[in-house]
Amino acid sequence: MRTINGQTLKDMFISGSNNLYNHYPEIDALNVFPVPDGDTGMNMNLTMTSGSKEIQNRNDTNISEIAKTFSRGLLMGARGNSGVITSQIFRGFAQGLEGKAEIDVQGLSDAFEKGVEVAYKAVIKPVEGTILTVVRESSAYLKDNLNKATSIEKAVDMLIEEAKRSLERTPDLLPILKEVGVVDSGGAGLIAIFEGMKRALDGTPCERVMATENDPKNPIVAAGASMEEEEFGYCTEFIMELGPDSVKKPFNQKRFTSVLLSRGNSLVVVRDDNIVKVHVHTLNPGTVLNYAQQFGEFLKLKIENMTEQHHALASGAQVEEHTDLVPEPEKEQPHQPFALIAVSSGDGIDEFFNEIGVTELVKGGQTMNPSSEDFLAAIKHANADNIFIFPNNSNIVMAATQAAEMCENDNVYVVPSKTILQGLSAAMMFNPEASNEDNLEEMKAALKNVTSGEVTFSIRDTEINGLSIKKDEFIGIMNKDIVVNGTDKKEVLFSLLSKMITDESSLITLLCGEDVDDSLMEEVQAYIEENYSDLDVDVRKGNQPVYSFLVGVE
Amino acid sequence: MEKKVIKKLPSSKEIADMVYEIASACYGIKGFTRFDSQIIGKYEPLSLKDIKKGIIVRKYANGLFSVDLYVLLADEVKLTETLSECQKVVRYKLNKQYNNQCRHVNVYAMSVVK
Numbered sequence: 001m002r003t004i005n006g007q008t009l010k011d012m013f014i015s016g017s018n019n020l021y022n023h024y025p026e027i028d029a030l031n032v033f034p035v036p037d038g039d040t041g042m043n044m045n046l047t048m049t050s051g052s053k054e055i056q057n058r059n060d061t062n063i064s065e066i067a068k069t070f071s072r073g074l075l076m077g078a079r080g081n082s083g084v085i086t087s088q089i090f091r092g093f094a095q096g097l098e099g100k101a102e103i104d105v106q107g108l109s110d111a112f113e114k115g116v117e118v119a120y121k122a123v124i125k126p127v128e129g130t131i132l133t134v135v136r137e138s139s140a141y142l143k144d145n146l147n148k149a150t151s152i153e154k155a156v157d158m159l160i161e162e163a164k165r166s167l168e169r170t171p172d173l174l175p176i177l178k179e180v181g182v183v184d185s186g187g188a189g190l191i192a193i194f195e196g197m198k199r200a201l202d203g204t205p206c207e208r209v210m211a212t213e214n215d216p217k218n219p220i221v222a223a224g225a226s227m228e229e230e231e232f233g234y235c236t237e238f239i240m241e242l243g244p245d246s247v248k249k250p251f252n253q254k255r256f257t258s259v260l261l262s263r264g265n266s267l268v269v270v271r272d273d274n275i276v277k278v279h280v281h282t283l284n285p286g287t288v289l290n291y292a293q294q295f296g297e298f299l300k301l302k303i304e305n306m307t308e309q310h311h312a313l314a315s316g317a318q319v320e321e322h323t324d325l326v327p328e329p330e331k332e333q334p335h336q337p338f339a340l341i342a343v344s345s346g347d348g349i350d351e352f353f354n355e356i357g358v359t360e361l362v363k364g365g366q367t368m369n370p371s372s373e374d375f376l377a378a379i380k381h382a383n384a385d386n387i388f389i390f391p392n393n394s395n396i397v398m399a400a401t402q403a404a405e406m407c408e409n410d411n412v413y414v415v416p417s418k419t420i421l422q423g424l425s426a427a428m429m430f431n432p433e434a435s436n437e438d439n440l441e442e443m444k445a446a447l448k449n450v451t452s453g454e455v456t457f458s459i460r461d462t463e464i465n466g467l468s469i470k471k472d473e474f475i476g477i478m479n480k481d482i483v484v485n486g487t488d489k490k491e492v493l494f495s496l497l498s499k500m501i502t503d504e505s506s507l508i509t510l511l512c513g514e515d516v517d518d519s520l521m522e523e524v525q526a527y528i529e530e531n532y533s534d535l536d537v538d539v540r541k542g543n544q545p546v547y548s549f550l551v552g553v554e
Numbered sequence: 555m556e557k558k559v560i561k562k563l564p565s566s567k568e569i570a571d572m573v574y575e576i577a578s579a580c581y582g583i584k585g586f587t588r589f590d591s592q593i594i595g596k597y598e599p600l601s602l603k604d605i606k607k608g609i610i611v612r613k614y615a616n617g618l619f620s621v622d623l624y625v626l627l628a629d630e631v632k633l634t635e636t637l638s639e640c641q642k643v644v645r646y647k648l649n650k651q652y653n654n655q656c657r658h659v660n661v662y663a664m665s666v667v668k
């Protein structure tokens with residue numbers, strides 16, 4: 001191929017974006033900080049996906065228009081540092097294609113060179129040994145080694161080969177990479193994009209496969225055809241009779257709906273006296289049924305595997321239509337004076353938030369990055385005059401703040417909670433009879449009283465903060481620093497607690513992750529009550545992924 | 555039980571120097587400026603010798619400190635992500651250096667420069 005036009009570039013960008021999607025967990029794993037919540041791959045993936053969506057339906061053959069549109073999508077959807085840098089590289093790339101309908105290999109090289117120039121301009125002191133170095137060195141190599149006979153395919157091959165060599169050199173430029181034994185994650189992400197772009201040129205563009213991480217230690221990637229999100233999981237429908245009050249929990253429809261929304265989608269809940277009808281699409285029907293059974297007994301139950309239905313439809317088989325148990329659509333959320341919105345990462349944590357009056361939950365935690373749009377949807381759904389948002393993660397505070405500024409309601413306030421435990425503590429301070437300003441002041445003050453800690457596992461061997469940590473060992477983190485490590489998560493938790501608790505402490509809140517069974521939870525609770533008998537203790541099943549324990553000390 | 559040890563802090567100048575080194579390497583930060591309530595509109599970058607006027611360090615009686623940065627951002631970067639990342643990195647490195655005694659870091663975007 002001697003030239004490429006807009007359509008070819010569009011295919012390259014989309015294929016690059018898909019390839020990055022298929023590999024983002026591996027790129028996340030390269031993150032320097034050895035906590036399995038690295039977000040470089042995810043952030044670059046979300047950024048590129050935003051760009052791809054912009055050009056998906058464009059049919060321009062003009063290469064300049066496609067590049068400009070893609071660049072705009074990247075800018076709007078940029079997430080994290082790596083996403084912002086990626087957006088600048090392709091912004092410069094688009095500037096290099098300004099006014100051109102198609103380009104040859106020299107034009108491609110000039111565009112990459114411009115990308116480097118623009119990317120480097122946006123920082124006072126560029127840090128070498130990062131994605132900036134990889135794009136600079138690969139672009140320079142391409143420029144120095146191409147000639148008139150070089151095809152576009154060969155040029156991109158040269159770019160990728162030098163990018164890989166540059167990536168291997170990044171630990172020599174950035175000491176922290178060498179210390180932990182990894183290459184730069186942003187550079188690795190860029191190579192994934194370039195490789196996807198090359199696949200498009202070869203006529204075998206990358207499609208998205210499911211990068212599902214059921215187990216963070218052993219990520220499962222399903223090969224095969226991509227599937228529509230709606231057709232995955234179980235269509236779960238039931239009718240239940242509430243009560244009796246002597247053995248069942250009191251039913252609150254708003255809270256019930258919030259909890260189910262965190263476990264599935266396409267949710268419909270209708271109550272008629274003491275009968276509740278539910279329809280939900282979920283990956284875990286068992287957890288939905290277990291939760292619902294706290295409030296009543298089932299009269300009718302139906303669960304269908306939508307994945308199998310999809311396969312049957314795809315193969316031309318007849319599929320029996322399911323009996324219509326779908327009740328009438330839920331009535332609009334009644335307008336209310338106040339609403340609390342929180343980001344949560346486990347169904348047990350959802351319940352905890354619901355208990356203290358949080359009615360809207362946004363999926364989040366360390367491995368996800370809810371966007372401003374997610375918060376806007378929650379604000380709209382809350383349908384309240386005054387709203388308080390608890391982001392519960394330092395990465396999410398900005399998105400929440402942006403959403404609060406973007407919505408029409410002036411009385412949306414962000415309480416800048418950086419951890420789940422901070423958010424819980426702050427939300428408990430809410431007083432519906434106080435003014436918004438007083439509530440905000442009280443809740444912000446509550447944040448400062450919480451020391452947050454986590455126990456999780458290391459994804460690689462590393463030396464950090466004077467600790468020698470092995471892969472799969474458990475690590476205890478206090479206020480974002482690793483302070484203890486060991487082979488037993490329970491012992492690591494106990495060591496972490498000894499560092500977190502002071503003479504002024506009065507309350508310990510502990511949320512146990514999905515990997516902690518009931519017997520371990522009881523053992524841990526007994527230990528804490530015995531060793532910290534002066535303190536109030538609240539131990540619960542949070543069911544959060546990745547973190548065995550989330551601890552808050554006040 | 556272990557008690558948190560509050561270390562004696564270095565001078566404000568030393569903290570500001572460190573913040574300057576960290577923030578200068580943050581992607582999207584193009585310079586520092588001095589906040590002036592009389593100015594409406596574009597802020598000008600500070601010269602190197604005045605750069606610390608864009609970094610305000612406040613110390614508290616309990617041994618904690620906070621930092622305010624008044625920054626100029628690069629053109630056409632996503633502002634929210636740039637500010638968030640700068641705040642995250644500055645806070646992380648300050649707390650590592652000074653034993654978690656940094657109370658908060660505020661980053662104020664004053665203007666965008668090409």
